[in-house]
Amino acid sequence: MAEDERKIVLDKSNFSEWYNDVVDVAGLSEKRYPIKGMNVWTPYGWKIMQKVDSIIRRECDATGHDEVHFPLLIPKTEFQKEADHIKGFDAEVYWVTHGGLNELDIPLLLRPTSETAMYPIFSLWVRSHKDLPLKTYQIVNTFRYETKMTRSFIRVREIHFFEAHTCHDSFEEAEKQIREDCSIMDKVGSDLCLPYLLVKRPDWDKFAGAVYTIGVDTLMPSKKTLQLGSIHQYKENFSKPYDIKFEGSDGEFHFAHQTTYGMSERLIGAIVGVHGDDKGVIMPPKIAPFQFVIIPILAKNKSEMVLEEARKLRQEMTEMGFRIKLDERDTRPGSKHYDWEIKGVPIRIEIGPRDIEKGTVVFARRDLSTKSFIERSDLKAQAEKALDEIHSELRKRADDIVDNGVKMVDSLDDGTKLLGSGWDGIIKTNWCGEMDCAQAMEKALDKTFLGFPMKDVDSGEEEKHSGNCMNCGRPTDTVVMLSKSY
Amino acid sequence: MAEDERKIVLDKSNFSEWYNDVVDVAGLSEKRYPIKGMNVWTPYGWKIMQKVDSIIRRECDATGHDEVHFPLLIPKTEFQKEADHIKGFDAEVYWVTHGGLNELDIPLLLRPTSETAMYPIFSLWVRSHKDLPLKTYQIVNTFRYETKMTRSFIRVREIHFFEAHTCHDSFEEAEKQIREDCSIMDKVGSDLCLPYLLVKRPDWDKFAGAVYTIGVDTLMPSKKTLQLGSIHQYKENFSKPYDIKFEGSDGEFHFAHQTTYGMSERLIGAIVGVHGDDKGVIMPPKIAPFQFVIIPILAKNKSEMVLEEARKLRQEMTEMGFRIKLDERDTRPGSKHYDWEIKGVPIRIEIGPRDIEKGTVVFARRDLSTKSFIERSDLKAQAEKALDEIHSELRKRADDIVDNGVKMVDSLDDGTKLLGSGWDGIIKTNWCGEMDCAQAMEKALDKTFLGFPMKDVDSGEEEKHSGNCMNCGRPTDTVVMLSKSY
CATH class of the missing domain: 3.30.110.30 (C-terminal domain of ProRS)
Structure with a gap:
């Protein structure tokens, strides 16, 4: 397709504008919802988020965390139990004051994070040292009344959020948990091809209520760091006001040592920012909603045959375990290439009459814009290899960003x-x-x-x-x- | 284990009390959260809900629905556009009036259902007949300020909710959608072993804003019906106030015809109520978090060997695609039987020294309390067969409930x-x-x-x-x- 037919010019050298544009044209988020900073997850954007969530779940499940789901609303009275924590959030919580036509006796707030929702219940769940460690996580939306300028995935008012909360019988066990959290981050960062740094925050910048905070930061092309997540050591700061105590093997009662680990939809903002280019976003293969898009090249008199073969190819590759999109739309291939480039599908497969004769297909890589002919007989191995190579290339780019x-x-x-x-x-x-x-x-x-x-x-x-x-x-x-x- | 050691007597003939007790002792929900009707999803309960969600997703994806995720909060101004709808919900919505320390210019409400969140955006997404049908769904929590007595899964204030929203170019296409919804319900009901009736509501009981409503009802052992879901024909009732119109192939603009389909966590309440007995709940195999629980029978001097073999068995069966729990706790087998019976694991597998010698295991069925010896060499086929049989038995029970x-x-x-x-x-x-x-x-x-x-x-x-x-x-x-x- 000729350049002049492109509908929008993406120019990453102007990062801030590029970012807003690419989120729009790639259909990652719908920003026209009538509340500022509360965006609609589109089908494509939501598929990406669910893939990221499934990686987080895999790592949490493998390390013995249980998934739970706590209520959204928190009574003001519970929220106020830890003094530093309130101070940290007072200016940015949403308050529910009325139910139906009645004013509520106790105002409720929308969770900005779930310590104050969970810990009254943890105090019921934790009774004995045998109940420890208690390792839980949830994936929910949290809410912050942001006054700063909002930006899709990066600074929003309704935040898709992962939060792990753990209780331990000693400070040492809690410290071990924090090291485990760092290693979970390493696996998530690796699968998402994200560069990141673990940076302990200065005291004046730690989380409200924490003893210390380790920030997980990435570096965006704007040369600004973006906090992707954070890991907190609470010691007994919350277990005391929320009365989370256990009978130790010594027969005495002790307060639990607690940690938390949070990450959010910013992971997607980082992927967009770090890997996108002037053609659109580039989706890392492990979270791409579609790893391959098949574009049938429909020649005269042979359209039906090609389409049929393309459907067969989709079926084959789906059964091989790949995520496949077949673009059957009645538009020119060039226009389809353009659309899927913007959306960052790692590999475009072209299949036309001559390919069918020769028993080949064309693989076009999104990251390097290279093309190669692939034998259908060797498809599975070649497809796996190609995805691995893209994954490695994106990881290398990520590492370079931090190194430089x-x-x-x-x-x-x-x-x-x-x-x-x-x-x-x-x-x-x-x-x-x-x-x-x-x-x-x-x-x-x-x-x-x-x-x-x-x-x-x-x-x-x-x-x-x-x-x-x-x-x-x-x-x-x-x-x-x-x-x-x- | 002797009867007298049981911690609680479950008596289903007193259904209401039984229901509340069984939800507690099976660990399906934590009801001690400090807001009435807002319960905590426990690890076990949440696993069940996620299995149900995955069945719903499977059916929606297979019928060409796209999953989306809309914001929780809805501006009062959008909510008020459809008059009947407001009247229906006015008394039961939660209102957010403050952000931080500021009073909001426009109060926001927590979605009781998402018509008024989605339709302003649908009016942007639907432009031409080529954009139709628009078939979307989301799985989110909704909120209703219930004044009636609350009950886990059945009547709660924060509701885990599925809602499909579709737009069509004609009434006939919308009617077809409703028939598709009924067939989705049929598949979900079948997998969940739930009896259900499709009953069109009288006009005075239809959904606020609908032209007609088909209720999906089940019959509980209390002989009361429980609405599990509902399917609505809106015609142009919402598309007119929300301005969802498209250019038809005739070059004229038309308002879209709309339908919705909702189901909730009541599906779990129904499963508990319909299939539970005096020993606890019975989980249908397709949604059981664990389809099999392995109880190692640890004889003197042979404990390590048995445990090792039990772990091998877990590994084997996990690789076969079954969901397996190995109970390694240091408690008596009788106590373990009791715990897993309450939780309704479909099949308990016992493995002891003599079984290992003979190359067998014992399958104990939760639904019929029968036991049988299974050859390890034929494990996969026998395990599949046993799950199928339990599924059929539970479906039969469900059908009998409606028939009688x-x-x-x-x-x-x-x-x-x-x-x-x-x-x-x-x-x-x-x-x-x-x-x-x-x-x-x-x-x-x-x-x-x-x-x-x-x-x-x-x-x-x-x-x-x-x-x-x-x-x-x-x-x-x-x-x-x-x-x-x-």
Whole structure:
């Protein structure tokens, strides 16, 4: 199809506009719902979200978490039990004040997250050390009255949300859970071809009620970090006000140690942002609603034969376990190519009269725009191989983004020079721990503290590196990252 | 285990109490959440609901419906566009009036059902006859401020809900959709082993805004009918106020004809009520979270060997595609039997040292309490056969309930005599169409009009039968059903 027939020009170099456009034209989300920041999940967008959910479920189930589903509404009286938590959410919860024509005795709020819904019940479920660990998760929508500008998947008011909540008999067991959470994140990130960093938040930026928070951050093409998820150590901060205690093997009662792990539809925003290009989005094979789209090339007098063969191919590949779309629409192949490119189907299969004669099909890769002839007799192996290759290519791109997006810098001078040279991304440096220095660094670099990078996925330790505070020069081995964030 | 060790006596002859107890002891729902009628889905209950959802998804996908997911909150201004609809729901919606510390300009309501959320968007999606039919569904929670007594799964304030919404280019196409809905119900009812009747509601009992409503009713052991779902013909009642119109092939604009189909977690309430007994619930094999529970019989000195073999058995059967639970708890087999009976696992597998020697296992059926020895070499075929047999047995029980639960009666005298004899259930009779007669019949029988039974699943026609109005004796072929209802 000629370029001039394309309906919209996608230009990723203008990321913010590109992102909004591509979500629209790929049909990922319907933004015209009459409440700002509450979008409609389209059939295609919802299929992607369900694939992501199924990966999260697989990992949670494999690690012994039970899926539950708690009510949406939380009585004000329960919500108010943990003081820091209320302060953190007070300005952004939706309040239900009336049922029918009656004013409610106790106002109810729409869960912004479910600690205060779950923990009154956990206090009933946890009685003895034999009930521990209690490992639960749920996938629900949460609600935040956002006052900032909204953006599909990234900042919305109704959020498709995963949250794991666990109770343990000791701080050490809770710490182990946090390491397990990091390894779940690693598997999810790998399947979704998402680059990510584990960064412990500074105290002033931790979750309301947490002892500490590990943020899961990705780097968007805008060079801003996007928090994809977060993992929290609560210690006894919630179990005390919510009275979650157990009889230990010592016969004494103890408060449970708790952790949570949250992720949201931002995972989709990140996939769109990281992997999309000027032709549209690119769906990682493991979550693509359709891994292959079959485009029949309908030649004169042979249309019926080709269509029949294309249907047979769909049937075959479906039985092989692939997710297949056959585009039977009565439009030109070029127009179909364009539509499925925008939607990011990993591989387009073309099949025409000559292919049928030769017993081949054409595979066209979305990521590299390459084409190859595939023998029908070797279809399953070739299809698997092609999906694997795309997965690897997208993972490589993801890794490159992090590798090139983080730079270690020793001094404020070097930092401002680097940023002045045109490079932008995450600045990694040393920090002495003084607030004055933090503020000076933030101001000079025009970035904010993202936090303390973790050494690796498994150890639960922060990265250490001898150096000097970027601002005052005092020696320190504390490493921090600064970035602009969504 | 000896009877006297049982923790609770379940007595289904006292249905109402039995129902509440069995939901508790089988761990289907946690009712202690601090808002009346909003219950917590436990891991076991949620697994059942997800299986039911997956059957509904399968049928909707196979009939070309697209799954979508619309926002929870609906602006008051959108809600008010269809007059009858508001009247129907005004007294039972929850209102969100505040976001954070601000009063909202336009109050928002929690969806009681999603017509008024979806249709403003349908008016954007439907432009041409080529966009039709538009067939969508979603599985979400809905909210009703119930003032009646709540009961798990049957009458709750947060309802797990399936709703299909379709748009068509003509009344005839919409009628076809309704017949398709009935056939979907037939498949769902069959897989869930649920008896059901399709009964067109009298005009005064139809859905707010509908032209007509077909109720899907089951008969509970309490002899009260429970509405499991409903199918609605809207004609243009919503498309006009919501401006859903399309350009026809005639070049003119027409309003779309619409239908909806709803079902809820009541399906689970019905399964519990219909199939449970004094030992607990009985899960139909197609939705049982665990189709088999393996109980290792741990004899002295051989425990490790038996446990190892039991794990191997779990692995084998999981690979065969069955859903398996291995109960490794350190408690007596009798206690385990009791727990899994309550939860209704269709088949308990016992495996002990002698079984291992002989290459057999014991299958104990939950529905008939029978036991049989199964050769390990023939395990897959025998396991499939056993599940099929249980499915057939439960379906037969379901059919019997409807067959014995509905009686045709000619006159008020016969009706009151029948009810006086101790029989109770659905009364089927003729009615002339006059309101006075309807009221007299309802009063004399102490039942209410359920509606007009459909002839069959496929035809879309009501049952007709020559006779005389039960009250006034005038000849008529209109057949009606009366019952007590939840």
